[in-house]
Amino acid sequence: MSFTHGRVCDITEDAVKSWYYGNALKDQPDAKERTYQMLKRICKKAVEDGLLEKQPCTLPHVHRAKSKRHDVPVITNEELRTITDNMPEWCRIFQYTAAMLGLRISEVCALQRQDFDLPNRRVHISHGLNRGEGDRGPLRLATPKTKSSNAWLYIPQSFMPMLTEWLRTHVRPEPDAMFIESPASGYDIASPNSIRDHFKEAAKNAGRPDITPHQLKAMFSTMVSRTSDGPATQKAVTRHDSMEVETGYWRQDEEAQRKAVDGAGLLDDARNC
Numbered sequence: 001m002s003f004t005h006g007r008v009c010d011i012t013e014d015a016v017k018s019w020y021y022g023n024a025l026k027d028q029p030d031a032k033e034r035t036y037q038m039l040k041r042i043c044k045k046a047v048e049d050g051l052l053e054k055q056p057c058t059l060p061h062v063h064r065a066k067s068k069r070h071d072v073p074v075i076t077n078e079e080l081r082t083i084t085d086n087m088p089e090w091c092r093i094f095q096y097t098a099a100m101l102g103l104r105i106s107e108v109c110a111l112q113r114q115d116f117d118l119p120n121r122r123v124h125i126s127h128g129l130n131r132g133e134g135d136r137g138p139l140r141l142a143t144p145k146t147k148s149s150n151a152w153l154y155i156p157q158s159f160m161p162m163l164t165e166w167l168r169t170h171v172r173p174e175p176d177a178m179f180i181e182s183p184a185s186g187y188d189i190a191s192p193n194s195i196r197d198h199f200k201e202a203a204k205n206a207g208r209p210d211i212t213p214h215q216l217k218a219m220f221s222t223m224v225s226r227t228s229d230g231p232a233t234q235k236a237v238t239r240h241d242s243m244e245v246e247t248g249y250w251r252q253d254e255e256a257q258r259k260a261v262d263g264a265g266l267l268d269d270a271r272n273c
Contacts, residue, residue, distance in 0.1 A: 008046045011039075013056040020059055072210050074219050075099070079206050086202035090183045091195050093166045095202075095216060097179075100159040101261075102220035104128075105192045105213040107149070110141055111179035113171050118164060121155045121258070129189065139189040151236075156261045227263030 016039070025032040040057035047055055080099065084092050097108050101123060110127035117123070128149070130142040144150045155163065171177050182190040196213055203211045236257060 008042065009051045011043060011046075011052065011056050013058055016056050017059065072215055072218075074222060075208060075211055075215070079208050079211075082206035083199070083202045083208070083211075086205045087198055088183075090170075091180050091190060091198060093162070093170070094180060094195055095199065095213075096159065096162060098213060098216040099219055100156050101153055102217050102224070104217060105196060107144070109139075109178075109180060109190045109192050109195065112175070113167065113173070113177045113179065114175035115179070116155075116163075116167065117152075118155075118160070118167075121157070121160065122152050123155055124152050126150055129192065138187060139191065141189070154258045154261045158262070223263070224260050227260050 016036075020032070020036060025035065036057065036059065040055070043052060043055055043057050046052040080095060083095055087094065094105075094108055097103060097111075098105065103125065106129040107125055107127070110129050111123070111125075112127075115124045115126065125144065127141040128144045129139050131137050131139055167179075170181075171179055172181070178188050178190065180190045180195075181188060182194075184191075192213075199213055200209075203209055
């Protein structure tokens, strides 16, 4: 099982060691290491906020084998179009939105009409999703995954025609209308699991069963790394607060961000879904 120890302020070095060297996840060393590294980041923040006196995660870092997902080839324009052609009508904008804006699947599902500022080519990422207490009940809007996830992002110029047409033809006029609406009766928010299942089948039909929704965000980051003018712009565009760069001396240039996302655009010739 994952590490569980009640309140963060009660976590001790002995408790962490007992869990790490115990039987928990003993057959899943990579999962255990990921859990430990996440716990370490949480405790680091707790120390900074005064909830813990010192960092209880003091074990030496274990270098994991490189994940196979890092070896997945970047998806091509034609493959992305084929996936789109194999997606249901109600969510066929998903993969372009994720790939062109660098969004997580839950962030795409949480988008509303009011999040888009088309005259200025921006979108506000202000929500994620959860199911409430105990992860039960219907999906609802929630705070983003991290503080840096809440941001205004620039929309690539090449994505604007497709995006504008989708908003015109598929999204209700109310400001809080969902960008992708669930086809299930009585539910507004589309299920990420449902979209993930459709995407998996569509990617298989496109000859790319190795592509997952998360790979779309990774692909965006890869493209931005090739076109941005430096780590500061890339960090702002991709919203990765774990990038180890000295950002204190850099200033953000909005035009540089626009150029970065335009250069990362995957559409040679945008067409409607």
